[in-house]
Amino acid sequence: MSPLSEVDRVAIVAKCFNEFIIGLKLEFVERVGRAINVAFETAQNWHRALVAYHNSRQGTPLETVSSSPSYRHSNLYALDPHRYMRCVHMKLALIGVGQAGGKVLDEFLAYDARTGADIVRGAIAVNTAKADLQGIDRLPKDRRILIGQSRVKGHGVGADNELGAEVTEEDIDEIQGALDSVPVHEIDAFLIVAGLGGGTGSGGAPVIANNLKRIYTEPVYGLGILPGGDEGGIYTLNAARSLKTFVDEVDNLMLFDNDAWRSSGESVEEGFDAINEELVQRFGVLFSAGEIAEGSDVAESVVDSSEIINTLKGGGISSLGYADVGVDEPERDGLLSRLRGETDVGIDSTEATNRITSLVRKATLGRLTLPCEVQGTERALLVVAGPSAYLNRKGIEHGRKWLEEQTGSMEVRGGDYPRRGEGTVAALVLLGGVTNVPRVKELQQVAIEAQQNLGEITDESEDRFAELMDSDGELESLF
Numbered sequence: 001m002s003p004l005s006e007v008d009r010v011a012i013v014a015k016c017f018n019e020f021i022i023g024l025k026l027e028f029v030e031r032v033g034r035a036i037n038v039a040f041e042t043a044q045n046w047h048r049a050l051v052a053y054h055n056s057r058q059g060t061p062l063e064t065v066s067s068s069p070s071y072r073h074s075n076l077y078a079l080d081p082h083r084y085m086r087c088v089h090m091k092l093a094l095i096g097v098g099q100a101g102g103k104v105l106d107e108f109l110a111y112d113a114r115t116g117a118d119i120v121r122g123a124i125a126v127n128t129a130k131a132d133l134q135g136i137d138r139l140p141k142d143r144r145i146l147i148g149q150s151r152v153k154g155h156g157v158g159a160d161n162e163l164g165a166e167v168t169e170e171d172i173d174e175i176q177g178a179l180d181s182v183p184v185h186e187i188d189a190f191l192i193v194a195g196l197g198g199g200t201g202s203g204g205a206p207v208i209a210n211n212l213k214r215i216y217t218e219p220v221y222g223l224g225i226l227p228g229g230d231e232g233g234i235y236t237l238n239a240a241r242s243l244k245t246f247v248d249e250v251d252n253l254m255l256f257d258n259d260a261w262r263s264s265g266e267s268v269e270e271g272f273d274a275i276n277e278e279l280v281q282r283f284g285v286l287f288s289a290g291e292i293a294e295g296s297d298v299a300e301s302v303v304d305s306s307e308i309i310n311t312l313k314g315g316g317i318s319s320l321g322y323a324d325v326g327v328d329e330p331e332r333d334g335l336l337s338r339l340r341g342e343t344d345v346g347i348d349s350t351e352a353t354n355r356i357t358s359l360v361r362k363a364t365l366g367r368l369t370l371p372c373e374v375q376g377t378e379r380a381l382l383v384v385a386g387p388s389a390y391l392n393r394k395g396i397e398h399g400r401k402w403l404e405e406q407t408g409s410m411e412v413r414g415g416d417y418p419r420r421g422e423g424t425v426a427a428l429v430l431l432g433g434v435t436n437v438p439r440v441k442e443l444q445q446v447a448i449e450a451q452q453n454l455g456e457i458t459d460e461s462e463d464r465f466a467e468l469m470d471s472d473g474e475l476e477s478l479f
């Protein structure tokens with residue numbers, strides 16, 4: 001491992017301090033934190049000036065220098081804040097369990113390919129149904145693990161999640177063997193994705209989480225999909241039982257409710273592709289926050305994987321809000337023009353502030369991945385993504401403060417994620433540890449009723465069958 005550069009050290013101290021501020025929440029400490037941030041920025045500016053000096057000596061433009069091999073081996077490269085920040089986004093090992101898990105995993109891979117986000121560092125799909133595994137387009141064959149073959153012959157477990165849990169447990173070594181190919185030293189966390197209403201994902205996901213927690217020190221997160229209300233009692237019962245189990249096995253369970261995302265007049269099945277895109281758009285922006293592509297801008301107060309991990313720590317259930325608005329991408333201006341003091345023209349800063357605060361409200365009060373009451377949320381994270389000229393610090397700070405008031409939480413983190421080419425400014429709000437979730441209560445209620453009904457129906461049909469076959473002792477069995 002290479003020694004830490006000056007900028008790395010200053011960045012680490014500044015980050016630790018910010019965490020400290022969040023913990024203590026004292027005005028005085030906040031001011032000292034800001035002073036350290038200013039010091040960090042000064043270090044960055046100092047570095048930029050150094051690079052400019054280097055360029056003027058070499059007569060080579062900055063962008064060319066930053067990618068040249070000689071620059072990469074120079075001390076200047078070690079000090080480059082771009083280099084430090086290029087890889088601070090979340091890197092995940094993704095495990096898709098069951099049909100929904102596999103399809104969402106596929107969508108994450110498509111998101112990575114489309115945006116170059118590089119979130120997924122390792123991926124496997126696990127299923128009991130051969131046909132579902134074959135439907136996954138972007139995953140090599142040896143990453144698609146068919147389990148339970150001796151029991152269900154590749155035909156799936158139906159909606160029997162107890163059987164799903166059993167066969168996952170039986171074939172856990174095979175799953176673990178596939179995971180050995182994942183470069184665990186490169187990842188920040190595991191993410192297990194599954195639909196909770198079915199059989200394989202519903203039963204298997206908690207079993208896999210339990211196994212990963214025993215083996216690795218990296219956090220293990222769940223992304224659970226709740227069934228639509230019209231899918232019937234058995235799906236609701238499965239989801240309620242899986243949710244209860246899964247949440248205890250992971251470091252945090254992020255939820256997505258199909259019921260809230262169905263378009264009117266459309267059955268849940270018909271809308272799955274569109275729903276999966278919406279789902280991955282949200283989680284994709286969250287996990288890629290902090291990703292700085294070659295030549296793009298450095299965030300003023302960059303969000304990185306540690307902020308996401310800290311917002312998710314403490315366990316429980318999380319929900320995600322998102323809102324975006326189209327903007328004109330400003331002309332690409334090189335770092336040299338910025339060094340000369342030229343700023344982006346034509347972007348009104350009051351308008352930029354208002355745009356961000358209104359987006360934060362829309363993201364929080366609009367449709368969440370899991371509809372819930374915001375008040376009482378334990379921790380939150382605000383990410384504002386878009387072209388850097390639109391990401392104004394005042395707007396983000398206002399948005400963060402507003403979120404503090406809405407949630408009543410003392411732990412609200414915030415920052416920006418400069419990215420080009422999307423043509424939007426977006427606000428993403430991660431609500432970590434939500435406690436007031438009427439949908440979960442309703443799910444439990446319906447599940448309890450379904451469980452009782454199922455019990456009664458089984459008893460009644462046993463009685464009715466016995467009555468049907470009763471011949472008053474007139475008939476004898478063959479043997």
Ligand code: GDP
Pocket residue numbers: 097098099100101103104132157158159194195196197198199200201202225226227228231235258268272273275276
């Ligand atoms: P499994 O293969 O036995 O785990 O079951 P499925 O994944 O087919 O279904 C479990 C639940 O996931 C269902 O209740 C559906 O609500 C949901 N589901 C299935 N496919 C998709 C999908 O592509 N997207 C989303 N969002 N949900 C899905």
